[in-house]
Amino acid sequence: MHLSRRKLITTAAAVAALPRSGFARAAREIQWQDLIPPGVPYSKIIGEGEIDAIADTWLPEFDENATKLNKKLDGAYIKMPGYMLPIDLTTKGVTSFLMVPYAGACVHTPPPPANQLVYVETKKPWPSDRLWDAVWVTGQLRHELQSTTLADIGYSMTADLIETYEWE
Template sequence: MNCFKSIIALAAALSLSVAGASAATMHIFWKDLRPATQALAEDAGLPMIAAKLPDHGETLSLGLQDKIIQLAGYALPVDRDGDLVYQFLLVPWTGACSHMPTPPPNQIVLVTPAHPYKMSEAYQPVAVTGALKPDMEKSQLFILDGVNVIQSGYTVRKAEVVGVDTVSDTITLPVNSPWTFLNKKKN
């Protein structure tokens, strides 16, 4: 009988720790995914480009491994059927990867939603919640002028995805950029 009570107490403790884990979602920003020594995109006047970085942006934040995070960014579909998206790249600014140079891998997250996400347009602002895995992966992105292979530094699988109005730490493209039409209006 005491053994049975111990098992029930252990099961209750485990269920509390699982419930506590879901309450421990870390709201992170794009800067949290790169080394503190890496220059900010705003400091260069342009978004970060992997080729210009000493490590090509391949240094990842291993301290976030398996943490439940929430990160807002812009969704660029990788695998879709009509308006249902089964996998997408989460990027820190509009135009990244298809209209502009690719961000470094430590600024790209490959996201697989828990359920197909209905998306009306590329670069839709979303917030992603799930377990972050530092993991270099390559994805084929089909764009107007052909196929582009994009390397992401992180993955979030079985992610919860919700649309958001704005991305708080987005990068606004410089006024002299030919891609300024991609800037999302901030409220």
């Protein structure tokens, strides 16, 4: 089959004019350790800290490594697992939350370091009767170091998709 130059250019222009929403955007699957910059071991983001014997809790010490973010992930379209700590909850469900690496983080224990927390907003609320489910969150990850009364947070994202994490 031979395509003329004119037909090839016309076909290419037609394909270029197609709406981009018709094409699925593949997300890069990452894990929590990927949020730490290459070369910084997890053991270097949390110091020894101290034990609060009265409250029976460990109070970790964070140094500058706790706020170091993985530059390669800024703007990346990713999919990662985690747990929700609701921030905004309506009758329709959760519309913003902190995604944390383990159940109970920030609630029953001191918060993880900033580079282990992701602030997530979603247009499609997550059902409030499924708050304790482990989830997969897909969206564009951004560097956004922010300090809140709850914790210091290193990343943010707008969720395109939230799914229940299926254990294999």
